[in-house]
Amino acid sequence: MIESTDFLVHKHFGKLLADKDVEILDPATGTGTFITELIDYLPKQSLEHKYKHEIHCNEVAILPYYIANLNIEYTYKQKMGVYEEFENICFVDTLDNTSFAGKQLDLFAMSVENTARIKRQNDRTISVIIGNPPYNANQQNENDNNKNRSYPAIDKLIKESYVKYSTAQKTKRYDMYSRFFRWATNRLNENGILAFITNSSFIHSKEADGFRKAVFDEFSEIYIIDLGGDIRGGDKTGNVFNVQVGIAISFMIKKETNNRLPCKIFYSSTPQLKTADTKLKFISDSKLSEICFEHIISDINHNWIKIKENDFEDLLPLVNKETKLVKHLDEEKAVFKLFSLGVVTNRDDWVYDFSESNIFDKMSFFFDEFNAERIKLIKSNISDYSLSNSIKWTRELKKQLQKDNKLILNKECIINSFYRPYVKKYLYYNKYVNEMQYQIPSIFHKNHDRNQVITYSFGKRGNFSLIVTDCIFSLDTYLPNATQSFPLYRYDKEGKRIDNITDWGLKQIQTHYQDIAITKIDIFHYTYAVLHNPAYRSKYELNLKREFPRLPYYENFQKWVNWGKQLMELHINYETVTPYNLTRLDIPLKDNQKTPKPKLKADKTKNSIILDDVTTLENIPKIAWEYMLGNRCALEWILDQYKEKKPKDPTIAEKFNTYRFADYKEQVIDLLMRVCTVSVETMNIIREMSESG
Ligand SMILES: C[S@@+](CC[C@H](N)C(=O)[O-])C[C@H]1O[C@@H](n2cnc3c(N)ncnc32)[C@H](O)[C@@H]1O
Known part of the structure; x- marks a missing residue:
């Protein structure tokens, strides 16, 4: 990362990291790896000045802070042959230190020496911010009392940018790595480079659309090396930090010129690298100039990758943030107001x-x-x-x-x-x-x-x-x-x-079909049917993963309304529909067994469900397995939920773990039979939709 940053500093500003006035800061230095690597990297003749005046770092936790100190001073001594105290490391919460936002840190609790260091650092013009800020996106357990705390000044800046520009309702942007991006962007000089290795979800997640727009506006060039490893997202390749979330290296270049061109985004991914070791080797061996980057053109919704060309934008918006917020009816421009x-x-x-x-x-x-x-x-x-x-x-x-x-x-x-x-x-x-x-x-x-x-x-x-x-x-x-x-x-x-269906929505649909008899309930049913249509789902698959659904106008409106109505009746009344006639097989309990052991397993090859040691349901119609809801079919959701599992909460596990499948067995059999009916009938309607073309 250091060599790549050096390459970019030279490419964009005609300088090198070793040059005077290129000040470098690692805002979350941990044990100081980046700073020690920098010391190793810089030429001997410029190191003394850099070390004393132009290399800075922060750490908030006491143990890594001490280790970083030792590591940095040791590395310098090894290279220069003399010991020199490193005076530019601050024991500070970087995100609290937002002097650029007009908020000064409360320095009362700090030692005099540390306070002087922080003030000194704040007075410097920083051109390069490099680091590996915490990658956790979500807050941690409140019981641990180490949950990410709030940062009013930085969160306000996030609200005015990443959140403001986002169309997602759930704008989970107050996570640690977004905060570090926000902080670093504001802290950087007008001309400077941010080089971070972080969680990669900002590249593709829906909630990060505002983030993508903001960095697009605030930087002039962005390079991203997507290292994959998003285990939770289904990526089976290795993770360079051995964590569950994907990781990316970003280099973002800020360049203040009068006639700024739109930001250029360059993206490279590593799907060919399957293991963490090959990825780590790739990072250490590759020169930025030799990496093959794709020039990305952001779409109007600030999607960067997996953009699929289709007519989604032309369809009728079902919901949007603007319609939800407006006070006047005539400003509503989506079919539903509230979501x-x-x-x-x-x-x-x-x-x-x-x-x-x-x-x-x-x-x-x-x-x-x-x-x-x-x-x-x-x-x-x-x-x-x-x-x-x-x-x-x-x-x-x-x-x-x-x-x-x-x-x-x-x-x-x-x-x-x-x-x-x-x-x-x-x-x-x-x-x-x-x-x-x-x-x-x-x-x-x-x-x-x-x-x-x-x-x-x-x-x-x-x-x-x-x-x-x-x-x-x-x-x-x-x-x-x-x-x-x-x-x-x-x-x-x-x-x-x-009514949550807007008059605007009603008018659009009545006008399109030239039929004023269409009602809001018809629209509700029509929507439900369309969203079940396999052709719709596959055509707009990528859009549906990151945008609110939109509604096409299908021929024969009434036919879709009827399908939607039938599906809704089935799904709302799933507990009372006629149970499917499944074959129940019961065998006697073994002599010494008091209660049968629960199994709750689907055997799709045998078309059966094994409930426990003694009871099996057979002759499940094949089509029932096809009624998928996410990763499981409807019947599997029931089996999964009625399993006996040890509660994660220790108090519940100790005092209130009363659930026994045996108490619910008959209820579960009844539910499975009814949801089998729902599955079969739902799939029959969906097939009719597919066959209608
Ligand atoms: C992923 S580690 C960095 C690892 C580092 N590159 C190294 O060489 O060890 C992130 C570090 O940031 C520190 N950190 C987290 N939040 C911070 C904050 N608000 N201000 C300063 N440091 C912070 C953590 O204590 C942790 O040591």
Whole structure:
């Protein structure tokens, strides 16, 4: 990375890293690898000046800070033959130090020497920021008390750029590596280079569209080496850091000229390299000038790769952020006004259960523990580091603790919810113990008035899937993808029901088909049918992974409406449709066995489902396996959810692990038979769609 950065500094600014006034900063130096490599790389004659004045680094954790100090001074001594204290390493949280945003760091708690170093660094003009900032995109467990904290100044800058430009609703851009990109972009001089090795999700994820637009606007050239290894995203090649997320090296060049041309993006990936070792060898052996880069032209939605040419942009938008936010009806330009992600609890083991009484017991315990902590806190004014670990703490819950809000169990909060495809669970639906409810309160008002919501899987993993439901649903319905949705109705604060299909949408469709008899319910059904159409899904496969769906106008509107209506009736009423006539085989228990061991396995070659040691369901129609929802078919979702698994939460595992398949066996058999009917009939309708051409 250092050699490549040097190449780019020369190419763009006619200088070398070794030259005077090229100041280099590693903002998350860890044990100092980049700085020691830099010392090794720079020529001896310029090193003393660079070392004393123009190489800087920061570290927030005490142990790596000391190690970095030792490593850097040792490397310098080895090369120069003299020991020299390295005075340009700061023990500081880089992201707090945002003097460029007008916010000075609170330096009270720092040593005099460290404070002087930070001030000195802040006065320097930095031309190169190089590093390996933390790659975790998501926040960590609140119980560990090491969760990524908030950074008001840097997060404000993110809000005004990466988030502002994003069309995604879930703008998860306040993660550590985005913060470091934001910080570095602002910290750099007008002319400078950012060289980071980070999480690679910014290259392709939908949520990063705003990020891509911002860097496109703020830099003049970008080089990306995509090292793959996105294990979670299904990439089976090795990961250079042995982590689950993909990794990329980026070089971004900032160049302030009067007549700036649009940013040029160069992309290179390494699919041919299968192992982490070959990738590491590639990084260390390759010169940037020799790497084969593809010049990428961003599309209008700021997609950089996997852009597919089709007419998606010309279709009718089903939802968009603008329509959701506008106050005036005449500004609405999408078929549905409101859309929402599903409920995020951050403590599923606590707040979901197949048993109403177990959820009651769990939540009684939970609130007792919470209130006991609350009282302890009032009495002793203790810090949250001594909070009991017996319950799962989250940011929202800690807020309630700070506010001294007594939480009381309310039986009415226990509701039936759509947890996974065709699997309902009781949910303790309450804003204090559900981390995010998004717009769900506007979809299901206080009394949980009836509504119908088209939920669908949103993200790059697995295929596009959808189910309509009349229940509150989880963000993880289609795990590992997120669950997005648009409801038929929405409710205002007073509980007044409002059509969620806009007048604009109705007018577009009535005008297109020249039929004023078309209703909003027809549109709801039509949408549901179209989104099931295999031809639609394959044509727009890539679009559906990163954009909100759009609606084509198909011939014979009414036929699609009817298909949508039939599918909706099947899917909403899946618990009451006629059970499919599967053959049930029961064999006697072995002599010494008290209860059969649960298996819950599908055997697709034998068209059977093995429930436990003694019971098998046979003659599953082949077509039923084809009704896929993400990575599993409908029947497999049920089998997966009713397995006996050890809860991840230690308290739940110890005190409330009451689920036994045997208690639900008959219920599961009944459900499987009914969902078998749903699967067969759904696939029959989908086949009719395919055959209609
Ligand atoms: C992935 S490691 C960097 C590894 C580094 N290249 C090395 O040679 O060890 C990221 C480092 O950044 C540090 N870090 C994380 N957040 C930071 C922050 N806000 N300010 C400064 N350092 C930070 C971590 O403590 C960690 O040591």
